[in-house]
Amino acid sequence: MKKENIAVKNKLTKTKYVYLFGGGKADGNEKMKDLLGGKGANLAEMAGHRDLKLPVPAGFTITTEVCTYFYKNNKKYPSGLKEQVQKGLKHIESVMGRKFGDPENPLLVSVRSGARRSMPGMMETVLNIGLNEKTAEGLIKQTNNPRFVYDAYRRLIQMYSDVVMEKAEGIEPQETKGIRQQLEKELENMKQKKGIKLDTEFTAEDLKELVKIYKRKVKEVLGKEFPEDPYEQLWGGIRAVFLSWNGKRAVAYRKIEGIPDDWGTAVNVQAMVFGNMGDDSGTGVAFTRNPATGEDKFYGEWLPNAQGEDVVAGIRTPYPINEYSRSEHSKDLPSLEKQFPKIYQQIEDIRKRLEKHYRDMLDIEFTIEKGKLWMLQCRVGKRNGPAAVRMAVEMYKEKLISQEEAVLRVAPSQLDELLHPVVDPVKEKETKVLAKGLPAGPGGAVGRVVFTANDAVEWTKKGEQVILVREETNPEDVEGMRAAVGILTARGGMTSHAALVARGWGKCCIVGAGDIHIDYEEKRFKVKDTVVKEGDWITLNGTKGNVYLGRLPLIKAAEENLFFVEFMKICNKVRKISVRTNADTPQDAKKARAFGAEGIGLFRTEHMFYGEGSDEPLFILRKMILSTTEEERRKALDELFNYMKEDIKKTLEVMEGFPVTIRLLDPPLHEFVPKRKDEREKLIENLAITEEEFEKRTSKLHEVNPMMGHRGVRLGIAYPEITEYQVKAIFEAAAEIVKQNKKVLPEIMIPVTSTEKEIVHQKQIIEKVYQETLKKFNIDRKKLPLVVGTMIEIPRACIIADKMASVCEFFSFGTNDLTQMGFGFSRDDIGGFLPSYLEKNILSKDPFQTIDFEGIGELIKIGITKGRKTKPNLKVGICGEHGGDPESVKFCYNVGMNYVSCSPYRVPLAILAAAQVVAEKNIKNKK
C-alpha cells in the first residue's frame, strides 16, 4: 500500500492514536499493552478501572502504532496525530485545572517511553516540559517557590538539550564534547563559585543564573537556542522518545532479550506532579510484598520534599515507609507511616486493592504534592527466586491465583537460585571482576586455587576448599573436579566436558574464561597484569560467569526451604510428563530422588571407571581394551565383573521401585588410554608387552573423528563379549535385589544405533544372558522383566524409526549427539565458529543448550511418529543435556514424550518446565 493510501485510510477510519487517562476514567486498560505499552496500559488501568480509580495525574498515551508508522514512513507522523495530541492536552488541562503554556497557571508535562515489555533505562524521558521564562514566572506566583521553579527549569534545559537537541538529532557527543557533560561542568563551576557542595544548597538566584548560563552554553555548543515554545518542547520530546527506540542501547537490549524490532514504543505524556514542593510533599517507591523474601508485608522507601529520581539515585538515604521496611541504614529515619499516617493508610489501602485486582505482587511509585497523594506507576514487581517461590505458594493458598498461575509465577532461573549457594550480591557489587567466562554451573564458590586434579583431591583431604583451574578438563580430571568446590577453565564452551560434569553435579563452574593464561609449570595464572598463584583465594559467580580475586561471602542455598517443597508439590500436581534423572552414582541418584526424580533415564556404565574409590576397575578396563584376542578380553572382563555388578546394584537399590535405564558402554575406547607416564608403564608391565607394542595397540585405537568412530553399539558388535559381561552384571545385580523381595526395574539401553539389525544382534546376547540369570537365580520373569531399548541419537535412526521400534521397547533421544550429527557440529570444536554464528544471528540459540526445534526437533518428531506407527505404546524419553533445559522440556512434552531425564540439580527445573507447559495450555484452553 502506498503512503498516500495509508493516509487516506487513516483519515477515513479515524484511527485512534491517542488514549486518554485521568480524572476517574481512561480510554485504555491493562490488557492493551501491545498498543499502549506496559506503562500506559497500567496508568489507564489504575486511573480508569472501576475497582481502582486511583489518583493518577492526568495524561495520554500515543500508541506503538505511531512508532511503527514513524519508522516505516521516513520518520513522519500519521495525519490526525497532531489533532489528537491537542485534544489530549485539553483533557489534561481540564482534569488538572491548569493550561499548557499559560503564563498565569501553567501546566507542566512529562514525556516518557513505554514499550510492551519493560526496557529499563534503555529509552529517553523528558520532564518539566512547558517551562519557559514566562511560565516560570507564573509558576513562581502560584507556588511562591522560586527556588523550586528555577531548579525545575534548569533540569529541563539540562535534559532537553542532551536528549532532544543532541542525541535525537544524531549528533555524536565527540563533536560537542557532550552537552550533558558541559552543562554539568557549568554546575560544578557554579558550586565552586558559591562555595557549596550540594545542589540543594543553591539559592533561587543561583539557579536563575544557572538557567541563563545553560541557555548560553546550549546556543554556543549546539548552535541553536533552547526552545521557549512549550509546543516545540513537547513535540521535540515526543520525537526524541520515538527515536530512542532505535538508539544503540535499546537495539542491543532488544537483541539480548529477544524483543522484536517492530513492536515499537508508546509515548506517555502526563501532567507533572512534584514531591519537592516542600515539607508537605514527598515521593516513594514500594512493593506490595517483600521482593527479597516474598513475605506478605508492605515494603518500601520514601523521601520527603524530593522527586522520584532522588529515591533511586542513592544520594540521600531513603526513609522506610513502615517499621517492617526499616533497615540498618535507616534505623533512625522517620517512616511514612509515622510522618503521614493518613497518606500511609491511603497507600496501604491502594496496595490491597491493587494486589486483589492484579493478583500479583506490584511495584508502585507515588508522589505526595502538598499533602495530596498521586500514583505515578504500578507494574508487576521484580523478585528474586526465593521470593517468587514463596509468593506463588502463598498466593495459591490465599486462593488469589490458581495452581496453573502459581506454576507460571516462577521462572526456571528463579527456581535455580534456590538450589545453589550464591555470592552475596551486595558485596559482589562492590568487587572488581577479575575475569569473565561462560556461566557453566550456577551458584557461587569460594576456594583456593589449585592447578591439577590430584592437588584438588589432596588439598581437599587436608580440609582445604579448592577451586580447580585448568585450561580445559578431561575424564581423568573427574575426581579432582568432584573434590573441588568450583571449577574454572580457560577454554571450552557451555557444553564442554567441564560444563557438562559440573552441571550434572550442581557444581559452580565457569568455562572459557579466555583472559586467563595458565602457567602449569609455575603453578599460577595471569589475567593481564594480575598474577594468581596456587593457594590464592578466588570467588566464582557461576550464575554470571564472573571471577573475583579473594573471598566473597556466600548466601546459603535454600534446599530445605519449605516453600520450595510446597511449590514442587504444586508443579507435580500440574505436570503430566514424567521426570527422571541422569545419574551414575548412588549419591546422585539419592539427590535426584529427593528432588522428585521418578527413575533414572541414563545410567552410564563407563562412569564407574572415573568415580571415586579404587583405581582397579579402570586399570582392568585398560587391560581389556588393549587386549588383542577375545580370550584376553574375556579374562579382563571376568576380573571386572564384580566391580560392574556392585556399581550397578548400589544405584538400583537407591532407585528401588523406579525404572533405571542403563546404557551399555558408549565412549570410543581410546578415551580410556592413560596419558600419564606412570600409568602407561604400569600397564605395559602388567600386559608384559614392549613399549613399542603398547604404542602400536593404542595408536590403533586412535581415531580422526572419534565422535563418529568405533563407539556405542559398534563396540558391542565387534566385541560381543563386552555386551555379554555388562548385561550379566546388570541382570545379576537386579536378581540379587529381587531375591531381597525388592522391586527393581532395570532397562537396558543400546547406544549409537543406526539400524535395527544392530539391536537384533545385541538382543540375542541380552536374551541369552537374561535366560541364564533367571535360571541361575530361579526367578520368575515377571519379577525381573526384560526391557530393551535404544538411544536415538543418529539421524538415520530417526529416519528409520519405524524399523527401530519394531525391535525394541523404548526410545531415548540422545539429543547431544543428535544435535552433533544433525548439524555436523562437533561439540568439542564449536568454539571455533559458534560464537560468530550467534553474534551474526545465524543461529539464535546454542543448539546444545536448547533443542533446535526447527531441524533437530523435526528429526525427533519424525522419530516419534514413525516409531509409534509401528509400536503405538512405544515409551519415548530424552536423556541428553536438553532434558534439563526448560524450553526443551516443553518441546518434549509437546511432541508426546513420556519422560525427560536430566542431571540431579536440573530435576526441579525440569519438573517446573513440565508443569508450566501444561499450565500454559490449561489457561489457554480456559480462555
Place this chain on the structure above:
Amino acid sequence: MKKENIAVKNKLTKTKYVYLFGGGKADGNEKMKDLLGGKGANLAEMAGHRDLKLPVPAGFTITTEVCTYFYKNNKKYPSGLKEQVQKGLKHIESVMGRKFGDPENPLLVSVRSGARRSMPGMMETVLNIGLNEKTAEGLIKQTNNPRFVYDAYRRLIQMYSDVVMEKAEGIEPQETKGIRQQLEKELENMKQKKGIKLDTEFTAEDLKELVKIYKRKVKEVLGKEFPEDPYEQLWGGIRAVFLSWNGKRAVAYRKIEGIPDDWGTAVNVQAMVFGNMGDDSGTGVAFTRNPATGEDKFYGEWLPNAQGEDVVAGIRTPYPINEYSRSEHSKDLPSLEKQFPKIYQQIEDIRKRLEKHYRDMLDIEFTIEKGKLWMLQCRVGKRNGPAAVRMAVEMYKEKLISQEEAVLRVAPSQLDELLHPVVDPVKEKETKVLAKGLPAGPGGAVGRVVFTANDAVEWTKKGEQVILVREETNPEDVEGMRAAVGILTARGGMTSHAALVARGWGKCCIVGAGDIHIDYEEKRFKVKDTVVKEGDWITLNGTKGNVYLGRLPLIKAAEENLFFVEFMKICNKVRKISVRTNADTPQDAKKARAFGAEGIGLFRTEHMFYGEGSDEPLFILRKMILSTTEEERRKALDELFNYMKEDIKKTLEVMEGFPVTIRLLDPPLHEFVPKRKDEREKLIENLAITEEEFEKRTSKLHEVNPMMGHRGVRLGIAYPEITEYQVKAIFEAAAEIVKQNKKVLPEIMIPVTSTEKEIVHQKQIIEKVYQETLKKFNIDRKKLPLVVGTMIEIPRACIIADKMASVCEFFSFGTNDLTQMGFGFSRDDIGGFLPSYLEKNILSKDPFQTIDFEGIGELIKIGITKGRKTKPNLKVGICGEHGGDPESVKFCYNVGMNYVSCSPYRVPLAILAAAQVVAEKNIKNKK
C-alpha cells in the same frame, strides 16, 4: 498350514513337480527359470520350442518347489513326487529306447543341479547312474567296448561315494580321511602297479579290477556297500543335489552374490550320452560369438573320443572347432569343421538358430555319440568387457536387439574394463598372490616400489615407473600419487584418501592390504617372510585387489575402441539424467569432457594447493590461515588472488559452454598446516613469529572431530574475506572469458550449510562482488548469470530443505558427508567396525560405496521433496563419490535429480547406469 494339509492340497491339486523334455517336445520353456532352474529351462526350450526342437537327450526336471518343500519339511519329499519321477523315467526310456536298470539294454542317466541363477561348481552332479554289475555287462554287449563301460562304472563309484555316500550324509572328510582322496590313492597305486602314467592307458581288465578295489574300499571306509540298485542310486543322487543347495560352498556363494536362500535348486535327470565311445564320438563347447573380443564368429573347442569334463579339465589340449578358433596351442590339431564337416554344419546351423531365438551370444555344450549330435546345454554366454560392448553395438545394428537391450547388455564393471589397462589374466592365473587388499582403483599397474611421495616424483622424473607404497596417504602425498603408476596402502578403506584420489584419476590402487608391514627406515616392506625392497618390481591388480611380486604383462585399455564410442552414443540416446564430472584441473576436465561429461558438478577450490606446479599458493594459503587479524588475512588473500583466478579460469575454459559448479573453500584449516619441519621453519621465518607462537596458532586450529568442525561455510562466516576473494577470483576469471566472447557458466556452491541464514549471509558477499565485477568489466548480467547454490550434506539441511531452497538456485547432494553425519560414521575410522558390520550382515553394503537407500536415501528424498515444494524448478544434483556408483546413479534418477557428477573415469559408468535405469523402465512399460 500344517504339513498334512499341504500334502492333502498337493494331492488334490496334483502339483506338477516333474517337467519332461526331449523327443521333440517339452513341458517347460526358457521363461520358467524360477521353477526349472536355468539349466532345466534352457534344456526344455532347446528340446521343445517350435523354432528349435534340437537333439537334446531326453530327461526331466524336478522343480525348485520340491527343494523348498524338502527344506521346509525335514528333508522329506512331497507326496506324488515318486510317481512323477517314475513317469519321467518312462518318458526317457521311451524316447531313448533304453530301459533303466535293464541288464540287456540299460539306460544311464545323469543327475545335475540347476538353480535360477548359475552357481558354477557350487553344487553336486552324479553321472552314469544306472550302472551296476549286471547293466555293465549288458552295456558291454551293446557297445562292444568293455573298457569304456568299466571306466564309466569306476567313475560312478568314485563320484557317488564321495557326493552321495559321504558328503550328503554329512560325514566330515576328517573322519574318513576323505573317500575321494582314498579312491584316488587306489587309482595311483594301480597306475604304479601297472607301470603307466595316464588314465587312458588302463586296459578294460585294469578298470574292472579297479571297480572291485573301489567297492571294497567304499565298504571299508564308509561301512556301507556301494548300492547296486539303480533306483537307490537315482534317489541318492537326487537327494545329494538337493542337500548340496545348503552345502558350505553354495551358502557362501549365495551370500556373496546376494541369491536368496529360499530360491532352491531344481534337479535335472537326463539320459547319458557318451562322447568317449570311440573315434566316431566326441564332445565340445562353443560360444556363438567370440567371448573375448565380441567378434561375430563361431568360437569353440572339441575333443574326439572324450567326455565333456576332459575338455574343461585341461589334461588334453582341446582341438579348435574351426579355423577361426585355432590358437598357438592348437595350430596343428584337426578342427571339427574338417573332421566332421556334416556335424559341424549341423552345429553351425544350430548356432544361428539359437542366436536368433535367444537374441544373445550363447555358450553351448554338445556331444557326438557314434556320429550323432546331442545338445547338452545352452545358456547366455559369459563375456569380458570389450566383447560385451562390441556385441551390444553389433547386435543393435543387426536389429537383433533394441537400444534398451543393448544398453542393458553391458555391466558397469564390464565397461570399466575398457577404461584401464589390465593385468594379463593368463599370466595372472599362474602367479602367486603376494598380498590382498581392497580394490580401490581398477585396472593393473606394474612399477618399482618407492616409499615416499618425493621419491615417487624424483624416480618418475628419471624415467622410472613407480608404485607408491604407504601406510596410508594424506594430501601432502598427492603429487607423488599422481607421479606413481599405482598406489598401494597398508591401511584405509574404499573411501580412504588414497582410494578417493586414485579413483578420481582412474589410477590403479589397492588400499588396506593389512598383511603388508612397512619399514620406512629400512625402505622395505614385508609380507610374512617375503621382503620387498625399494626399487623391486611389483604388479597390482586394482580390480581384484591383488598384489604380485615381479612384472606381469598388462593389456592396454581400449579407450580408442570404436565400439566403446558407439556404445556410449546408444547410452546417451537412452538416458535422461545429465552427467557431470568432479574435476579440479583442466586435464581432468578435458578427460571427462571426452568421456561425455556435460559440465562440472564439483570443482574444489582447495585442490589447487596440492596440485602440480608451484608451491607458492600453498605457502601463501598457510600464511593466510595462520594470520591473526583480518588485515593479515586480506594481505595473504591479495597475494593469492591471481593464482586462484588463473586456476579457475583454465578449467572454465576447458568446459566452455557447460556449467561449472565451483565449491567455496571446504576443508578444516588445520589440514593445511605443514607437517614437514623445513616447511614449518620457512613459515615461521616468513611470518616473523616465534616457534612457540607458531605452535600456539596451529594448535588453535586443531580439532577433536575436524569432520564436524570449523569448515565449509563456517569458514566463510567467520572470515567473510575468504569468501569475498574466492568469489572475486571466480567472477573475474569468468568475466575474462566472457570478454573473449565465449560462453561460461560458473555456479557458486556453498558447502556444509545447515541453515538458510548461512546462505543469506554468504550471498550478500557474493552479490556485492558480482555487481562490482559486472561494473569493472562492463558486462551485462545476461552474459554472466549469477547462480548460487548449496551442497546438501548435513542432515539438518535435508530436514529444512524448503527453507534452504528459498534462498538458492540449486542443491548438490554431498552424499559422502551426508552418509557420515547420517550414520555417524567417520569415513576415516570405519576400518574399526565396518568390516564386522558387513561380515555380520548388519549392513549389506558399504554405504560409502552405494547410497544407503533406506536411510540416507530417505533424507535425500525429504530434501528434494521439501526443496521443490518451495522452488518447483530447483536444480538438483549429486557430487559425492556415489555419483559414479551405478546403483546410486539409478537411485538419483529415480528420485528426480537433474544430474549426477563423478570423477572423470567414472563418467562412462555413470552414463551407462543413467541409460540402464531408463532402459529398464522402458522395457517394463512395454510389457
